Amino acid sequence: MTIIDDFISENFHFFRKSLEELIASKGISSTGEGIKDTIDYVQSLFSSLLNAETKILKTNGNPAIYASIPGESPFTVLFYGHYDVMSPEPVDKWNSDPFKLTEKDGKFYARGIGDNKGQLIAQILGVYSYLKLNEKLPFNVKFLIEGEEEQGSVHLPDVVKKYGDTLLQADLVVVVDGSMHESGRPVLRLGNRxxxxxxxxxxxxxxxxxxxxxxxxxxxxxxxxxxxxxxxxxxxxxxxxxxxxxxxxxKPTELHKKWIEAIPYNQSSVEKRFGVSNINLNKEEYYDLLMxxxxxxxxxxxxxxxxxxxxxxxxxxxxxxxxxxxxxxxxxxxxxxxxxxxxxxxxxxxxxxxxxxxPPSMTNSDLPYIETAIKALEAASDEKIIVEPVMAGTVPNYVWTDILKKPTLTIPYANADQNNHAPNENMDKLKFIRGIKSSYYLIKEFGD
CATH class of the missing domain: 3.30.70.360 (Alpha-Beta Plaits)
Structure with a gap:
């Protein structure tokens, strides 16, 4: 057991209670239900746990939440997430109340637990843990938490354009959203389609x-x-x-090919996942088509x-x-x-x-921050990290790479079978704990 393991264990009742209260606030962006309650709660977490300077950034839709915690060096990392969730319908398909945190067989169940409230609060609790164990952050940490990701992040580009030269100035952006690899191993993603x-x-x-x-x-x-x-x-x-x-x-670079070679690939499991029986592709062909x-x-x-x-x-x-x-x-x-x-x-x-x-988004594969992030994630998980040059899906990371013009790393904390946007959305309890540890080690390693 490490010092961070002990700290999480000693404080897990409080961590779980905070997660439970965040889930209960709802925050459905399609209807607006619980948006204000969610904003108030997230802002209170930043203020009370991190002693952060916070601002509510108004948009033509749901506002974004900005938080800033000063560190000992001018190096600055901006963490991105979202507080809004999808509607829980069809509610009758759930095995529990979608807005009451339920634990069963090592998993937490609730709307937004994986996408993105569990991952969001894991970031906050990871930084909180570092502050409690080390008193000060080694560098500046900022957060931008939006409230319209589930509606296409329609106003996020405007926020980044407006505050890019002031509040959102940073050296690196870390996006904590999405799912890990289906093998359960942590993933570091450098781009998306x-x-x-x-x-x-x-x-x-x-x-x-x-x-x-x-x-x-x-x-x-x-x-x-x-x-x-x-x-x-x-x-x-x-x-x-x-x-x-x-x-x-x-075309993929040689380093891209090296990373792809290390990604697990099983043709039969891919066919089962897609419900087909005729995917006649080797690993290189499969990932080339997806990335x-x-x-x-x-x-x-x-x-x-x-x-x-x-x-x-x-x-x-x-x-x-x-x-x-x-x-x-x-x-x-x-x-x-x-x-x-x-x-x-x-x-x-x-x-x-x-x-x-x-537009697609891509961060250079020779970025020195990549090795630092790999070291942090492997320390948090005790597993070999999967590096994906490109995510097959689409997220609005272009706002960071093309508008803010900063390198961007995407690090998901949720399990691959999280059922986000569907009934019985879930997050593995151990993945939630690993998310807290990942945020802690990201601060530690980028500070060294």
């Missing part, structure tokens, strides 16, 4: 028409939509046709009659929803602009509605 998502609607008439009376006279919106899709993507060549789409796609290749996905198509039997109609409209994952230095704004130009060719029938546009 970007995202462009949109909807194309084709409307050729005010209402459905009889396919005999109107056939060859009224345009079929499904066929028009199919023409648009073929302009965007070639199924024959298995490639995207959007102009300049592949500009900025980068360094963009995607073009149609997530839904809606039109016409899909009930029993047949209905002889020409539908009046067809809708398709798309999401595209971007990598490397692909330009999300340019790609979205070129998609709109393709859709405009089919005016007045076709219109497009943009939902989100996040």
């Amino acid at each position: 970007g995202l462009v998502s949109f909807e194309i609607k084709v409307k050729t008439a005010d209402f459905d028409s009889h396919s005999g009376n109107a056939g060859n006279v009224v345009e079929n919106p499904i066929m028009v939509l199919n023409k648009i899709i073929n302009k965007l993507y070639s199924s024959d060549k298995n490639c995207v046709n959007i102009p300049y789409f592949y500009d900025g796609v980068l 360094f290749k963009p995607t073009f996905n149609i997530s839904g198509i809606y039109s016409g009659y899909s009930g029993e039997g047949i209905k002889n109609i020409i539908p009046n409209e067809a809708i398709a929803k798309f999401d595209i994952r971007l990598v490397g230095k692909q330009d999300s704004a340019l790609i979205m602009s070129n998609i709109k130009k393709v859709v405009e060719e089919f005016s007045p029938f076709a219109t497009i509605k943009e939902f989100s546009s996040y």
